[in-house]
Amino acid sequence: MNLPAPAPAPKHHVLSVLVENRSGVLARVAGLFARRGYNIYSLAVAPTDDERFSRITVVVDVETAPLEQIVKQLNKLINVIKISELDPRDSVERELMLATVKALPDTRHQVIELVELFDGRVLDVGHDEMTVSLDDHPGRLDDLEELLRPLGIIDLQRTGRVALPKLEHAG
Amino acid sequence: MTTTDGGRALIKALELEGTEVVFGLPGGAILPVYDPIIDSPIRHILVRHEQGAGHMAEGFAHATGRPGVAMVTSGPAATNIVTPLCDAYMDSVPMVVITGQVPSQAIGTDAFQECDTVGITRSVTKHNELVTRAEDIPLVIRQAFHIATTGRPGPVLVDIPKDIVDPKNPASAMEWYWPTDDEVASSLPGYRPTTKGHAKKVREAAQLILAAERPVIYAGGGILKARAAEVLRELAELTGIPVVTTLMARGAFPDDHPLCLGMPGMHGNYTAVTAMQESDLLIALGSRFDDRVTGKVDAFAPGAKVIHVDIDPAELGKVRRPDVPIVGDCRLVITEIVRALRDLSGGDGSADAVAAAQPDRSTWKQTISGWQERFPLVYEPSGPGDLLKPQYVLEELRSRAPEDCIVASGVGQHQMWTSQYWRFNHPYTWINSGGLGTMGFSVPAAIGAKVGRPDRMVWAVDGDGCFQMTAQELVTAATERIPVKVAILNNAYLGMVRQWQEMFYEERYSEVYLSPDLPDYVKWSEAMGCVAMRVESPEEVGPAIDKANEIDDRPVVLEFRTDAAEKVFPMVPAGLSNSDIVVDPSQGGGAR
Numbered sequence: 001m002n003l004p005a006p007a008p009a010p011k012h013h014v015l016s017v018l019v020e021n022r023s024g025v026l027a028r029v030a031g032l033f034a035r036r037g038y039n040i041y042s043l044a045v046a047p048t049d050d051e052r053f054s055r056i057t058v059v060v061d062v063e064t065a066p067l068e069q070i071v072k073q074l075n076k077l078i079n080v081i082k083i084s085e086l087d088p089r090d091s092v093e094r095e096l097m098l099a100t101v102k103a104l105p106d107t108r109h110q111v112i113e114l115v116e117l118f119d120g121r122v123l124d125v126g127h128d129e130m131t132v133s134l135d136d137h138p139g140r141l142d143d144l145e146e147l148l149r150p151l152g153i154i155d156l157q158r159t160g161r162v163a164l165p166k167l168e169h170a171g
Numbered sequence: 172m173t174t175t176d177g178g179r180a181l182i183k184a185l186e187l188e189g190t191e192v193v194f195g196l197p198g199g200a201i202l203p204v205y206d207p208i209i210d211s212p213i214r215h216i217l218v219r220h221e222q223g224a225g226h227m228a229e230g231f232a233h234a235t236g237r238p239g240v241a242m243v244t245s246g247p248a249a250t251n252i253v254t255p256l257c258d259a260y261m262d263s264v265p266m267v268v269i270t271g272q273v274p275s276q277a278i279g280t281d282a283f284q285e286c287d288t289v290g291i292t293r294s295v296t297k298h299n300e301l302v303t304r305a306e307d308i309p310l311v312i313r314q315a316f317h318i319a320t321t322g323r324p325g326p327v328l329v330d331i332p333k334d335i336v337d338p339k340n341p342a343s344a345m346e347w348y349w350p351t352d353d354e355v356a357s358s359l360p361g362y363r364p365t366t367k368g369h370a371k372k373v374r375e376a377a378q379l380i381l382a383a384e385r386p387v388i389y390a391g392g393g394i395l396k397a398r399a400a401e402v403l404r405e406l407a408e409l410t411g412i413p414v415v416t417t418l419m420a421r422g423a424f425p426d427d428h429p430l431c432l433g434m435p436g437m438h439g440n441y442t443a444v445t446a447m448q449e450s451d452l453l454i455a456l457g458s459r460f461d462d463r464v465t466g467k468v469d470a471f472a473p474g475a476k477v478i479h480v481d482i483d484p485a486e487l488g489k490v491r492r493p494d495v496p497i498v499g500d501c502r503l504v505i506t507e508i509v510r511a512l513r514d515l516s517g518g519d520g521s522a523d524a525v526a527a528a529q530p531d532r533s534t535w536k537q538t539i540s541g542w543q544e545r546f547p548l549v550y551e552p553s554g555p556g557d558l559l560k561p562q563y564v565l566e567e568l569r570s571r572a573p574e575d576c577i578v579a580s581g582v583g584q585h586q587m588w589t590s591q592y593w594r595f596n597h598p599y600t601w602i603n604s605g606g607l608g609t610m611g612f613s614v615p616a617a618i619g620a621k622v623g624r625p626d627r628m629v630w631a632v633d634g635d636g637c638f639q640m641t642a643q644e645l646v647t648a649a650t651e652r653i654p655v656k657v658a659i660l661n662n663a664y665l666g667m668v669r670q671w672q673e674m675f676y677e678e679r680y681s682e683v684y685l686s687p688d689l690p691d692y693v694k695w696s697e698a699m700g701c702v703a704m705r706v707e708s709p710e711e712v713g714p715a716i717d718k719a720n721e722i723d724d725r726p727v728v729l730e731f732r733t734d735a736a737e738k739v740f741p742m743v744p745a746g747l748s749n750s751d752i753v754v755d756p757s758q759g760g761g762a763r
C-alpha cells in the first residue's frame with residue numbers, strides 16, 4: 001500500500017492555475033514541473049463554470065525551486081491564462097478523503113464515533129471493514145487519518161486540495 | 172467563401188504569412204500537402220536529412236530575422252527534427268515546423284510511422300499543436316507565426332493528420348477563411364507579451380547608470396532578436412560605457428568600436444571576462460546569465476549591481492537577482508533608458524551633458540585598456556613544416572572576406588576561434604548554436620542563411636567531427652545552386668573534447684581521435700558536387716581562400732590541416748570562478 005505523504009508544511013504553496021480547457025494542457029503543466037525539476041505535492045483539475053477554461057489547483061513543494069520561477073515558467077505556457085497564489089489564510093480550501101478501515105464488530109463503533117465527530121460519512125460497510133469519507137479542510141483530513149491509523153487503514157485515497165480565495169465580508 | 176481542402180489551405184496560409192522558402196522532405200503522412208506545393212510560388216528546398224531542414228530554417232531566420240519554415244513527414248522525420256527544434260528553443264530562433272501525422276482515426280494505434288510528435292516536442296518548442304479539423308488550419312498557422320515571432324521568439328510545431336489535408340478524404344473539405352489579427356489575439360487569451368518597459372524602473376536604471384563608476388554593458392542575443400543594435404550603440408556612445416557581446420550577440424556591437432570589449436565567458440577574452448568581474452554595474456540587455464558566461468554563479472561579478480532587461484519575465488531573477496528588473500523589448504526599453512538619461516542629466520540632453528552627470532570614469536577606462544594591452548588574444552605562429560594554426564586560418568579567412576560576410580560555425584574549438592578571431596562589425600553576420608551546442612549545425616545553417624541572403628557571401632567554419640554529422644546537405648546546396656563556402660579545420664580530433672581530456676583528465680585521450688585522411692574530405696566534397704581543395708601550408712592559405720571566394724556558382728569546401736595540439740585560450744575551467752581565468756601559456760597561464 002502506498003502510504004499517504006505527510007501533511008503539507010509551510011514549504012508548500014497552493015497555486016490556482018486557470019488554463020484553456022483543451023486537450024494536452026494538463027500534460028504541458030505537469031511536463032513543465034518535471035522538466036524544470038519542481039515537485040508537485042498534489043494536483044486537482046476540473047472545468048470551471050465557463051466551459052472554455054479549467055482550473056488546476058496545484059500544491060507545490062517550493063524547496064525545489066523558488067515559487068517566483070515556477071509561476072513565471074507556468075505563465076510562459078501559451079494555454080495558461082492566469083495564476084494566483086492562494087495564501088491558506090486568505091482562501092477556503094477543501095479536500096476529499098476516502099478510507100477503508102478495519103472495523104471488526106468490537107471496534108466498529110470506534111470508527112463510527114470518529115467519523116461522526118469529524119462530520120464525515122460512512123459510505124460502505126463490509127463484514128469486518130468500512131469505507132468512510134470526509135470532505136473538509138486538508139488539516140482536518142490529516143487529523144482523522146491519524147486517528148484512524150491505529151485501527152488499521154486498508155486503503156486510503158485523497159483527492160488533493162481545491163481552493164478559492166476568501167470573500168470580503170460586508171462587516 | 173470558397174470551398175477548399177486542408178492541404179491547399181495550409182499552403183495558402185503559409186503564402187499569406189509571407190513564406191518564401193520551405194525546407195523539407197516529403198513522406199506518407201505529409202504527401203497530400205506536397206501536391207499543392209507544385210503550384211505555389213513558395214520555393215521548396217529538398218534536404219537530404221530532416222535535421223538539415225531544421226537547421227536551414229534556423230540559419231535563414233538568424234540571417235534575415237524572418238521565421239524559418241520547415242516541413243517534414245511523421246514518425247522518423249519528426250524525430251529527426253527534434254534537435255533543430257531544441258536548438259531553436261535554446262537560442263530563441265523564430266521557426267515554424269509542420270509535421271505530417273497519421274490519419275486521425277489511426278492516432279493512438281501505433282500505426283505505421285506514428286509517433287507522439289506533440290508529446291515528444293512539447294519541452295523543446297515555445298508552443299505546439301495537433302490540428303484536429305481542416306477548418307482550423309488557417310488559424311493555427313496564423314497563431315504559429317504570431318507565437319514564433321513575437322515576445323521571446325522560438326520554434327512552434329504544427330502537427331497535421333493526413334486525413335484533414337487529403338482532398339480524397341471528406342474530412343479535408345473546408346470553407347476558406349483568413350482570421351484577422353484580432354481573431355488571432357483573442358484566440359490566444361493566455362499570450363500577451365510585455366514589450367514596453369515599466370517607466371519607473373527605466374528611470375531607476377538610468378539613475379544607476381549615472382551613478383556607476385565601473386559599469387559594463389552585457390549585451391546578449393536579445394539585442395539581435397529585438398533589432399536593437401542601433402540603440403545599443405547610441406546608449407554606449409552616449410554614456411561611454413564599454414560593451415561585451417556574448418556568443419549569441421557577436422556583431423550586435425561592432426568589434427572595431429573603441430568601446431567594444433568582445434566576448435565574455437568560458438572562452439572569452441581576458442578583458443571582457445575581467446571587466447564584468449570587477450564592474451560595479453552590469454547592464455544586462457537581452458542576455459540570460461548563462462553558466463558559460465557567469466562561471467561559478469556565486470563568484471560572478473560579486474561587486475556589481477544589475478540592471479536586467481529581457482522580454483521574458485522568467486529570465487529576470489532566474490540566475491542572478493537584478494537590482495532593477497525590466498520586462499520589455501530591448502529596442503523599446505533601451506530607447507526609453509537613453510531618453511531618461513538625457514532627461515536626468517539636465518542641460519541640453521547632449522552627450523556632453525550626460526558625461527557631466529556621470530562620475531569620472533578615467534581610472535576604469537585605464538584599467539580596461541591596461542588589461543587589453545597585457546592580455547590580447549595570442550597564438551604561436553606555426554614553424555616551417557608544421558601543421559596550420561587554426562587562428563591563422565581564421566585571420567586569413569576574415570581579412571579576405573567582404574566586411575558584411577556571414578559566417579556560421581559548428582561546435583567545438585573551431586567555433587570558439589571563429590568567435591574570437593573573426594571581426595564582427597555588422598549585426599546578423601554570425602550564426603552559431605550557442606545554447607544547445609549542436610555539432611553539425613554549420614553546413615545546413617550556412618545554406619539557410621545563403622538562401623535568405625543570396626546577396627551576401629556565406630562561409631561555414633566547421634570542425635572535422637561536425638562536418639561528418641551533416642555534410643550530406645552539401646548535396647542539397649549543389650543541387651539547388653546555393654553557393655556556400657565551407658572551411659573545415661581538420662585537426663583529426665574531436666578537438667574540444669580532446670582539450671578537456673588534456674587539461675582535466677591527465678592527457679588520457681579517450682575516443683577523440685578521428686584520423687586526418689579518413690574520410691578524404693576533398694573527394695567526398697567533390698562527390699557531393701562541390702569544388703574542393705586541401706590546404707596544408709601557410710603560404711597556400713591565402714590563395715586557396717581567394718580562389719574559393721571567386722567561385723559563385725556552386726559550393727566550395729576548403730580542408731585546412733590544422734594542429735591538434737592547439738588549445739582555446741583564455742579558458743575559465745568549468746565550475747570555477749571567472750577570476751580563475753587561465754590565459755595563454757605565453758602570457759603566464761593562470762593569470763594575475
Ligand SMILES: Cc1ncc(C[n+]2csc(CCOP(=O)(O)OP(=O)(O)O)c2C)c(N)n1
Nearest residue numbers: 583584585608610634635636637665666667
Ligand atoms: C551532437 C553533439 N555531440 C557531441 C557533442 C560534444 N562535443 C562538443 S565539441 C565536440 C568536438 C567537435 O569536434 P570537431 O567538430 O572536430 O571540432 P573541434 O573541436 O575539433 O574544432 C564534441 C564531441 C556536441 N556538442 N554535439
Ligand SMILES: [Mg+2]
Nearest residue numbers: 634635664666
Ligand atoms: Mg576537430
